[in-house]
Amino acid sequence: MKQSSAKKVIGSNTEFDFSEVKQNNPKVSEKWLKKTLEMKSVYEPSRSEMQRLLEYVENKWFDQNPTDKSQASTLIREYYSRSSHPYALVIYFIENCREHNSGKTSSLCYYFMKEFLAWLKNTHIVNQKELLTDDIKLRALEACTRYNTALFPMAVTAFQLNHHGNEYMLPQIKAFLEKKKYNEAAVVAGKLRLQDHFTIDEIALPLVLQDKVNVLEQYAAGNLKLQQMVVQMLDSLVDRDVVIDDVISKSGVTNPKREKLNKKTLSKLAARLMKLYDIPQELCPNISKARGVGALRYLLYRRYIEGKMGTGSWEELVENAVSDNDYLKEQLVEQLMCYNELTEAVKWARNFQLSDECIPEVVAVKRREMDEGEDKQDQNTEGENWDDDCYSETEMSAHYYTLNLPDDHITVIDTKEKYQACLSTLTKPGTMIGIDAEWKPSFGSQVQKVALIQLATYDHAYLIDVKTLLRILTEDDWQLMVISVFCNQDIVKLGYGLDSDFKMFTKTFPFMEKTLAKMERVVDLEKLAQKVLDKVVNFMPDTEDASDDDKEDDNDSGINFKFQKVEERGLSELVRQCFGKALNKSEQMSDWERRPLRQPQIIYAALDAYILLKVYDKLVKIAREERLKIDLEPLTSMRWMKMSRGDKKKAKAKGQKIKPRLPKLLPPGPNQQSQHYAESPISPGDFTVVVDSMLQGLGKQLRSCGVDVHILDNTDSHDRAIEICQKEKRVVLTSGLPFMRVQGIVGDKMCYNVQTTTAREQVVEVLQYFNVKVTEKDIFSRCKVCNGNVYLQVPCNVFKENWIKLRKVSDQDKPITEPNIQYGINWSTMTVVNNNVPLQLDSIPEPMFDKVNTFFCCGTCGKVFWEGSHFAKVCDQFSHVLDMTDTGMNIYNS
Secondary structure: OOHHHHOOOOOOOOOOOHHHHHHHOOOOOHHHHHHHHHHHOOEOOOHHHHHHHHHHHHHHHHHOOOOOOHHHHHHHHHHHHHEOOHHHHHHHHHHHOOOOOOOOOOOHHHHHHHHHHHHHHOOOOOOHHHHOOHHHHHHHHHHOOOOOOOOHHHHHHHOOOOOOOOHHHHHHHHHHHHOOOHHHHHHHHHHOOOHHHOOOOOOHHHHHHOOOHHHHHHHHOOOHHHHHHHHHHHHHHOOOOOOHHHHHHHHOOOOOOHHHOOHHHHHHHHHHHHHHOOOOHHHOHHHHHHHHHHHHHHHHHHHHHOOOOOHHHHHHHHHHHHOOOHHHHHHHHHHHHHOOOHHHHHHHHHHHOOOHHHOOHHHHHHHHHHHHOOOHHHHHHHHHOOOOOOOOHHHHHHHEOOOOOOHHHEEEEOOHHHHHHHHHHHOOOOOEEEEEEEEOOOOOOOOOOEEEEEEEOOOOEEEEEHHHHOOOOOHHHHHHHHHHHHOOOOOEEEEOOHHHHHHHHHHHOHHHHHHHOOOOOEEEHHHHHHHHHOOOOOOOHHHOOOOHHHHHHOOOOOOOOOOOOHHHOOHHHHHHHHHOOEOOOOOOOOOOOOOOOOHHHHHHHHHHHHHHHHHHHHHHHHHHHOOOOOOOOOOOOOHHHOOOHHHHHHHHHOOOOOOOOOOOOOOOOOOOOOOOOOOOOEOHHHOEEEEOHHHHHHHHHHHHOOOEEEEOOOOOOHHHHHHHHHHHOOEEEEOOHHHHHHHHHHOHHHEEEOOOOOHHHHHHHHHHHOOEOEOOOOOOOOOOOOOOOOEEEEEHHHHHHHHHHHHHHHHHOOOOOOOOEEOOEEOOOOEEOOOOOEOEOOOOOHHHHHOOOEEEEEOOOOEEEEOOHHHHHHHHHOOOOEOOOOOOOOOOEO
């Protein structure tokens, strides 16, 4: 047997002749022969042949439609499959492609690597270890980084470059550094996990000086040691004694971004990375000082400019921000003098026992006067009036809404016995509860957790001391509160801006997340207030008689009240709109972890939960008086379940893969048996669904199969899908995080979590799961546009005759007076008789009148369809679920 006769060369017409070989070798088994010949059929082209292959692919690539690369893709994958060394082949393609220096993802060079990576995922290469030599890997590294690094991430996966013992690639990275290509060096070193072989000054510092922060973060991703070194380097750069020009000169970087290298910008970058990488403050003294000063300035602004902090809250947070840092203690005294607060500055200087040398001279002099007893009357007066800026109880009642509960009706829950008694009281059917939570503000990298949960009824407020109970209660104890209160359909729970509260709940109690997803009758008053107040004019009773000029400028008028500005969206503003007085928020920024709680904190916390009941009553009263058709118990959103951008960045920085909150259940493969929702098949006409706005493509495809589909608008929320499901008994089709919310309310059987991504895959997945059998007569039995299932069949000659007649009349600008009704259509006006909907005629090409026998007009929206090739395409698309035993013809093209 000659090898040439048994060899198939790609692109030639020579193939194995099994019959001839078998005839010449009758004793050889056919199975062995076939396997042997297939192995010999592997194509190992020479350099000249590879060049011809490349030119052939390039011709196909550049001759094709830019959006259709199917022929090139087929050729490329065939070459990879038949080559004895596909790794060498793809390197040759990349090195010699006419677009080898392009960094665009639309280039042929990028496509070669992309197709190779996709081919590898579905191919088992027996001698892979022998093929992936160090030499091949180095060639791949050089080929994919010669002009840019666009191909390199794919090459790392395809050629397994990120492995133990790949230090032989270091010279390539060092070559980049010699050419001052810091970006390329960082990308390659980061992907190959070779960062530990370079000092902080070799790569990280130049990236900072060139303001390539994104590259720096990628370079440090997953390397905790390097991340700490980067932040400490930035900390050293913001030191007072460091001169940035000297650093630049020493680094040798030729194109620094000097405008980005000021102390303030570097300090902000360092603080952000410090938070991103969870670097302890004690490792970065300069950054900690800068952040501490920033925190003090903010607190001073809140206290003396905004006037929104009470004395107790102010003192607690200042002490917390300053801590044991002598530098910050001195800064506090200096900053107080900037506000001309001499007495307050003296107070803190005495509390901190600062020496005269560390404080402004005027403060030192004043302190000595007070200590020596000079002008004793002034000393006593000043000492008593340090808190004169605070309102008295009478003044508070005049300016702010006050709590209408006796002190003995406010209970702090700090024992297990009190906790159980509290839940027993709150879970009585018909109870309405106001809920809120408090946590300590954070100015640094401190981890925030819920410190207090407030649950209030009309006659009692319960303050659950989370900080204390965390040491006492078990997970089951905490879950009991979620199940008996939040998931209890017999009681209504009221909150305001609940997303932040629930996000903090799950941060403090991660095990609560799945249970909270099933909560019922939880109302966010922020959402309800927007629906009510947007529709109410002259809401405030004391402004109804105001003149039009006053209403135009008066924010208290309540005319067309909308939440536009951040400061107008708070609960305090809503209370003012309802009752004429806002809430006093001076205790909002308090140290809620300090025990025992101060009395003003207790009153504030109780009122924040109690006022929700009063606001809800007011909104319900207004809605009923105005006869507003709105849901007074709108479902709360589930945005709190989504992973925040900051959490995603932290996970990426740690080298972690972001896992979906829901398990990804892949649809059954071709050799797997599908798990059907129903044991016996059902027809599309018996299957009714509501599809959320993210799956509109799926909804239209299902309508093409005859399924009754309600597709939500882009403005509709998932709550709307739940409402339709409960009212019309439709199955909810959704995906991702919203599925958990829907599932918790409507149950497993009335919702489905769509797993696949494209509409074509999704429709097959859904029909298979619900065991829906589609026949030809079901295809296009419903209108894709409006979901209507009534069609008016019109012969082509009738349609054409009236269509031409209408055009002539329109051209002559003469109205048609005599009605002409045939086939359920008024041809005089070209409208459907039953609902006067005009026919949609713009989509009909005039040549179709000579090709089509029958037109089908949707009796609901007026869309016109006709028989065409689209029907056959759809039948082919749904061949997996199409039952061809029941034939029929319906609607075809549009």
